[in-house]
Amino acid sequence: MGSTDLIITGKYGVLNQQKLLNATSNNINNVNTVGFIRKETQTYTSCVDWGVGATYTRRIYDQYVQRQMYSDCSDYNYYKAYAEGLDTTDRLLSDENMSVANSISDFFDELSTAASLPTSTANRQATMAKLETVVNRFHTANESMFDSLNDVNNRIHDDVTEINALTRSIANINYEIRSMALSDNHVNNEIYLQMLDERDRLTGELSKLMSVKVVEQDDGTYEIYMSTGMLLANGDSYGKLSDELDSYDSTKRHIYLSYENTEDSSRNIASVQLTIDSIGGSLGGYLNSSKDIRDTMRELGKLAVSFADAVNTQNKAGFTLEDVAGEDLLKIENVQGVSSDTSVGVTCNFVEGKGENVQAYDFELIFMDGSYAIYQRGGDDKRIDITSSAVITDGATSTTITFQDSAGDDLYGVSFTIGKTVASMTASGEPRRVFYVKPTMLSASTVSTLVSKPEDFAFASAVRTRTASNNYGNAVISLTSCTQTGAAYGVSVDTTTKKPVFNTNAPNLIRVDAGGNYLVYYADTAGNETLLGRAPSSCNGVNIFSNTYASDGAGGYLTTMLSDPGYEVTVAGTVKENDEFYVEINSGGQADNSNANALTALRSEGLTRTTGSSKITTLNEGYANILAKIGSASNSAKTNTEAAEAKYEQTVKMFESNSGVNLDEEATNLLMFQQSYQACAKIIEASQTIFNALIAAF
Incomplete structure (x- = not known):
C-alpha cells in the first residue's frame, strides 16, 4: 500500500x-x-485528504480604499466637468480682442474725438462704426455662450444615457451574483470572480459620472446609492435617469430618477426630480456649469440693455446735425415670454430711461381661480414672491404689469403685457395659467443699431441757456445737464417737425427776488408767466431746478421739490434783484457739442445695477463683475480639479498596491x-x- x-x-x-x-x-x-x-x-492543511486540505481562491483588495477611490473619482470628474463647461465662456469674455468692455471704451474714445468737432461727418462715421462693433461684441459673446450651453446640455444627455446603461448592468450582474451565491456555486468559481471584477469596474465607471456610495449585502450583491441616500441599483431594481427640458426654459435641463425591475422592465416607480447639488460626478459638474453660463448670459443681457437705454436716453435729449431731435441709436427688442396657455401670450417691455434698474432675473407669473402670484427667479433658481410690488393695470382685453417700491419708484426696469385681463384670469372657475419671462437671457444677441447715417448722433443739447443782457449782477447761467425728454419732462419732441418743444409748465425763466432767491417760472410763447417755485439763495445758484420748492399757487411754497424737467442749470456769479436767466430750445445749434460731451460722460456714470443689490456701477465695472464671477468660478474649478486629481491618483495607487498585479x-x-x-x-x-x-x- x-x-x-x-x-x-x-x-x-x-x-x-x-x-x-x-x-x-x-x-x-x-x-x-x-x-x-x-x-x-x-x-488549508488537512489530515484527511492525504495531507492536502481545501483550496479557496479569493480576490485581494481593500474594500475601504476602494470606496474612497469611488468618492475621489466622483470629486475629480465633477470639478473636471465643471471647469470644461465654463472654459469657453471664461476664455471668450476675458479675451481682449473680443472684450465687450474694450469695445465700449473704444466707442466712448471715438465719441470724445467726434465731440471736439461736432459738425464733422467723418468723425461721426467713425463713431458709428465703433457703435456697430459694440453691438457685434454683444452678439458674439451671447451666441458663443449659447453654443457652449448647448454643448454642455448634450454632454448632460450623454452622461444620463451612460448612467442608465451602467445601473442596469450592475443590477443584472447583482442578480446573477446572488443566484450563484444562493446555490453555493460561487466557491472557487472563476466566472463568479470575474462577475465580481466586472461589477467593481462598472461601479468605478458610474462613480465618474455621479457620486455613489456602495453597501455590500450578505448575499454578495451591492446596493449602490447616491450621496443623498437614493438607491441607484441592487439585485432587484435599478435607477433610470431622464434629462428633460424645463417647461419654460429650453436651455435648462432637469434630472429625474425612476426605477425599473430587473425581471420586468415594465414595472417602474414614478420619477422624482433630483437637485443639482445631490448628483456629483461629471453629470453634476456639467449641470452646475450650465447654470453658471445661463446666469452669465442674463448678466451680459442686463449690461446690453443698460448700455443701450443710457445711450438712447441721452441721444434723445439732443439735436442732430439735421436740426431735429435725436432718436434711439440702439434698438432694444421686446421679449416674448412662455405661457402654459398657448392662446394667451406675454410680452416683456423695457421701460425707457430705467435701464439702470434692470437686473438679471427671470420672472414667473401665476394666475388661477381667485388669486395670482408673481415671483422673481435668480441664478440660484430660488423663487422670491414680489406680488406686493406689482402694479396691475387692466385694459379692455389685456393687462399691463409694472413694479414699484413703496415710494412709487420703478423697481426692475421692465413691464409685462398679457393678452388677457387679470380680472378675467382670476375669475371663478378659471384654469391655472403660468407665464415665464426671461428679460435679459438673450438681450445681448438681439440689441441692434438704428443709426443709418452719421447725422443721427444728437451732439447738440435740446435746450440752451441765455443770460439777460440788462442784468445788474455779473452772474451767468450755464447748462449743467440735459438728460431726458418726453411728456413727463420739460421738453417733448413735436411729432410733425421732429423738433424739441417745451411742455406746459417747463421751467424756462429764472428771476432773482429781493432776498437773492431764485424764482422759477414757465413762460409761454405769448409771454405769459406761471410761477413754478423758488430755489433759496443758500443753494448759491448750483443746480437750481433740483433745489426748487414747488409753488402752492397762493403765494407760498410747498415742502415738495419741483418735478425733474430732464435738464439742469447753474447760475454762477453775483446776482442782483430782478436779474433774469433763460432756458431756450436749442434751435439751429448744430455746432453745439454739449450733448456729445454728455454722451461721452456716460462711460464714468453709474448705469447698471448689481443684481440683488442697490449698488449701481459703470458699464466697465459691470462687465468686470461678470468677468470676475465667471473667472473666479472657472479658476476655482481648475484648481480644485488639480487637487482632486492628485488625491484620486494617490488613492488609486494605494488600491493597486494591494489589488494590482505585480509581475515580479x-x-x-x-x-x-x-x-x-x-x-x-x-x-x-x-x-x-x-x-x-x-x-x-x-
Missing part, C-alpha cells in the same frame, strides 16, 4: 499546485486588463509553484518505481 499512498499523495499535490499555478497564470495574463483584481489561492511577485510565485508541481510529480514517479520493483520481486 505504500506506493499507492505515494501516488495518491502526489496526485493531490499536483492538483493543488495546478490550482496555484492557474491563479498565478491568470494574474499574469490579466496584468493589463481593466478592472481586474489580483487573485490568490490559499490551501507573480514571477516568483510562478517559479515556486512550478518547482512544487515538479516535486509532487517526482513523488508519483518515485511511487511508480517502488511499485515496479515490488512487481518484479514476484
Whole structure:
C-alpha cells in the first residue's frame, strides 16, 4: 500500500499546485486588463485528504480604499466637468480682442474725438462704426455662450444615457451574483470572480459620472446609492435617469430618477426630480456649469440693455446735425415670454430711461381661480414672491404689469403685457395659467443699431441757456445737464417737425427776488408767466431746478421739490434783484457739442445695477463683475480639479498596491509553484518505481 499512498499523495499535490499555478497564470495574463483584481489561492492543511486540505481562491483588495477611490473619482470628474463647461465662456469674455468692455471704451474714445468737432461727418462715421462693433461684441459673446450651453446640455444627455446603461448592468450582474451565491456555486468559481471584477469596474465607471456610495449585502450583491441616500441599483431594481427640458426654459435641463425591475422592465416607480447639488460626478459638474453660463448670459443681457437705454436716453435729449431731435441709436427688442396657455401670450417691455434698474432675473407669473402670484427667479433658481410690488393695470382685453417700491419708484426696469385681463384670469372657475419671462437671457444677441447715417448722433443739447443782457449782477447761467425728454419732462419732441418743444409748465425763466432767491417760472410763447417755485439763495445758484420748492399757487411754497424737467442749470456769479436767466430750445445749434460731451460722460456714470443689490456701477465695472464671477468660478474649478486629481491618483495607487498585479511577485510565485508541481510529480514517479520493483520481486 505504500506506493499507492505515494501516488495518491502526489496526485493531490499536483492538483493543488495546478490550482496555484492557474491563479498565478491568470494574474499574469490579466496584468493589463481593466478592472481586474489580483487573485490568490490559499490551501488549508488537512489530515484527511492525504495531507492536502481545501483550496479557496479569493480576490485581494481593500474594500475601504476602494470606496474612497469611488468618492475621489466622483470629486475629480465633477470639478473636471465643471471647469470644461465654463472654459469657453471664461476664455471668450476675458479675451481682449473680443472684450465687450474694450469695445465700449473704444466707442466712448471715438465719441470724445467726434465731440471736439461736432459738425464733422467723418468723425461721426467713425463713431458709428465703433457703435456697430459694440453691438457685434454683444452678439458674439451671447451666441458663443449659447453654443457652449448647448454643448454642455448634450454632454448632460450623454452622461444620463451612460448612467442608465451602467445601473442596469450592475443590477443584472447583482442578480446573477446572488443566484450563484444562493446555490453555493460561487466557491472557487472563476466566472463568479470575474462577475465580481466586472461589477467593481462598472461601479468605478458610474462613480465618474455621479457620486455613489456602495453597501455590500450578505448575499454578495451591492446596493449602490447616491450621496443623498437614493438607491441607484441592487439585485432587484435599478435607477433610470431622464434629462428633460424645463417647461419654460429650453436651455435648462432637469434630472429625474425612476426605477425599473430587473425581471420586468415594465414595472417602474414614478420619477422624482433630483437637485443639482445631490448628483456629483461629471453629470453634476456639467449641470452646475450650465447654470453658471445661463446666469452669465442674463448678466451680459442686463449690461446690453443698460448700455443701450443710457445711450438712447441721452441721444434723445439732443439735436442732430439735421436740426431735429435725436432718436434711439440702439434698438432694444421686446421679449416674448412662455405661457402654459398657448392662446394667451406675454410680452416683456423695457421701460425707457430705467435701464439702470434692470437686473438679471427671470420672472414667473401665476394666475388661477381667485388669486395670482408673481415671483422673481435668480441664478440660484430660488423663487422670491414680489406680488406686493406689482402694479396691475387692466385694459379692455389685456393687462399691463409694472413694479414699484413703496415710494412709487420703478423697481426692475421692465413691464409685462398679457393678452388677457387679470380680472378675467382670476375669475371663478378659471384654469391655472403660468407665464415665464426671461428679460435679459438673450438681450445681448438681439440689441441692434438704428443709426443709418452719421447725422443721427444728437451732439447738440435740446435746450440752451441765455443770460439777460440788462442784468445788474455779473452772474451767468450755464447748462449743467440735459438728460431726458418726453411728456413727463420739460421738453417733448413735436411729432410733425421732429423738433424739441417745451411742455406746459417747463421751467424756462429764472428771476432773482429781493432776498437773492431764485424764482422759477414757465413762460409761454405769448409771454405769459406761471410761477413754478423758488430755489433759496443758500443753494448759491448750483443746480437750481433740483433745489426748487414747488409753488402752492397762493403765494407760498410747498415742502415738495419741483418735478425733474430732464435738464439742469447753474447760475454762477453775483446776482442782483430782478436779474433774469433763460432756458431756450436749442434751435439751429448744430455746432453745439454739449450733448456729445454728455454722451461721452456716460462711460464714468453709474448705469447698471448689481443684481440683488442697490449698488449701481459703470458699464466697465459691470462687465468686470461678470468677468470676475465667471473667472473666479472657472479658476476655482481648475484648481480644485488639480487637487482632486492628485488625491484620486494617490488613492488609486494605494488600491493597486494591494489589488494590482505585480509581475515580479507573480514571477516568483510562478517559479515556486512550478518547482512544487515538479516535486509532487517526482513523488508519483518515485511511487511508480517502488511499485515496479515490488512487481518484479514476484
